[in-house]
Amino acid sequence: xxxxxxxxxxxxxxxxxxxxxxxxxxxxxxxxxxxxxxxxxxxxxxxxxxxxxxxxxxxxxxxxxxxxxxxxxxxxxxxxxxxxxxxxxxxxxxxxxxxxxxxxxxxxxxxxxxxxxxxxxxxxxxxxxxxxxxxxxxxxxxxxxx
Amino acid sequence: xxxxxxxxxxxxxxxxxxxxxxxxxxxxxxxxxxxxxxxxxxxxxxxxxxxxxxxxxxxxxxxxxxxxxxxxxxxxxxxxxxxxxxxxxxxxxxxxxxxxxxxxxxxxxxxxxxxxxxxxxxxxxxxxx
Numbered sequence: 001x002x003x004x005x006x007x008x009x010x011x012x013x014x015x016x017x018x019x020x021x022x023x024x025x026x027x028x029x030x031x032x033x034x035x036x037x038x039x040x041x042x043x044x045x046x047x048x049x050x051x052x053x054x055x056x057x058x059x060x061x062x063x064x065x066x067x068x069x070x071x072x073x074x075x076x077x078x079x080x081x082x083x084x085x086x087x088x089x090x091x092x093x094x095x096x097x098x099x100x101x102x103x104x105x106x107x108x109x110x111x112x113x114x115x116x117x118x119x120x121x122x123x124x125x126x127x128x129x130x131x132x133x134x135x136x137x138x139x140x141x142x143x144x145x146x
Numbered sequence: 147x148x149x150x151x152x153x154x155x156x157x158x159x160x161x162x163x164x165x166x167x168x169x170x171x172x173x174x175x176x177x178x179x180x181x182x183x184x185x186x187x188x189x190x191x192x193x194x195x196x197x198x199x200x201x202x203x204x205x206x207x208x209x210x211x212x213x214x215x216x217x218x219x220x221x222x223x224x225x226x227x228x229x230x231x232x233x234x235x236x237x238x239x240x241x242x243x244x245x246x247x248x249x250x251x252x253x254x255x256x257x258x259x260x261x262x263x264x265x266x267x268x269x270x271x272x273x274x275x
Contacts, residue, residue, distance in 0.1 A: 023174075030174035031205035032161055035217065056212060056221050057205040064176050081191075085200045089225035095218045138225075 003111055003118040003146050007075045011107040015066030021098040024052045027061060041098070051098035059090055059135045063124045066104040067139070070122070076108060078120055079143050086119070086142035093134050102126050102134065109138065118146035147275040148216040150244045150251035159210035159240040163198060167234055171202045198232035198264075207255050207268050210240040214253075215272035222250060222271040232257075232264040240265075247274055 021041060028038035036043035037053040044052045071078060096102060103126065110121040124137040168182040177199055180187040188196045204226050212221050232238065242255035251274040257265035 027174040030167070030171045031202060031209065033209060035213070037218065053218055055205070055208070056218055056224070057201065057208045060175055060177075060201050068176075085228055087225070087227045088201065088204060089223065091223040092221060 003113045004075075004077050005111045007073065007077070007108045008111050009108065010073070010075065011105065012066075012070045012073070014103050014105045016101050016103045017062035017065050019054060019058075019062065019096060019098050019100045019102060021052050023061070024054045024058060024098050027058050028052075028055050031055060031057060044097070049095070049097050054096045054098070056090065056092055056095075058096065059092075059126065059137060062102045063104050063106075063126060063135070063137055067106045067122060067124055070106050071141070076111075076120065078118070078141060079146070082144045082146075084142050084144075085139070087138075087140035089138040091136045093132070096128075096134055101129050113146060116145060118143040147220050147273050148214060150214075150247045150253070150272070150274045152244050152247045154244045156210060156214035156242040156244070156253060156255075159206060159213070160237055161206055161240075162237045163202075163232075163234045165234050168196060168198060168202070171199050175199065175201065177201070193231070195233060198234060200228040200232075200265075203228075203232050203238065203257055203265050204268075206238060206240050207257055207265055207270070210242065211253060211255060211270040211272060214242075215251075220273040222273065224268065224270045226265050226268040228264070229266050230262050230264050232259050236260060238264070242268075242270070245269075250274055 105125045109123040120141045122139040126135040246252040253270040255268040
């Protein structure tokens with residue numbers, strides 16, 4: 001059965017995430033960060049930041065809150081039982097610091113089929129309060145047996 | 147900021163996730179897919195055991211790259227492909243080399259566990275100076 005490509009270009013309602021100091025520290029500890037910029041707000045301030053610096057991969061936290069529900073969109077129609085995360089790209093403009101609010105815009109960039117697998121590519125654009133893009137993400141999900 | 151030269155290796159990062167790491171990462175990241183935390187569920191869907199979150203493994207690659215680059219302000223991009231599965235309680239080694247060194251350096255990075263690549267074809271760009 002061919003994949004349904006009608007959702008290509010679809011955009012979803014943006015969502016805003018408030019980056020908190022303790023959440024940054026929790027995430028930094030979970031991924032094994034040892035750089036005090038992520039763990040100690042005094043060290044971060046001494047280095048010129050307003051508060052602890054989110055590790056680059058903290059993008060997962062503020063993007064997922066907005067993106068995850070869109071993966072279940074019926075028009076996209078991914079079969080979750082057969083889905084794996086196939087690839088991931090992030091581009092960072094600058095570090096994000098606790099106290100910021102980040103708004104993420106989600107869209108379906110591409111849906112293709114190859115060798116019986118569906119490739120669903122989502123694009124996320126995360127912006128700071130002044131509207132500047134701070135992180136872009138390209139998320140590739142692979143669904144077997146489409 | 148660090149200085150990268152073409153062909154040089156970045157320092158290896160070795161990490162052994164403990165048995166409960168996926169539980170902590172689930173809480174920290176918000177990804178509660180039970181294949182990472184519930185052995186019964188994982189084996190029911192055909193996996194050998196609970197598996198690591200791919201994005202946690204990607205975070206190990208990001209950590210090796212930002213540590214080599216002199217901090218989180220110096221990483222510009224990271225692209226990875228997830229292959230195979232990573233497991234708790236087994237050591238992971240992240241290694242990389244400098245492909246190109248201009249104003250921005252391009253690094254090729256992999257993460258291996260038990261001789262198998264769990265992150266392959268990872269490409270990072272970092273500030274070089």
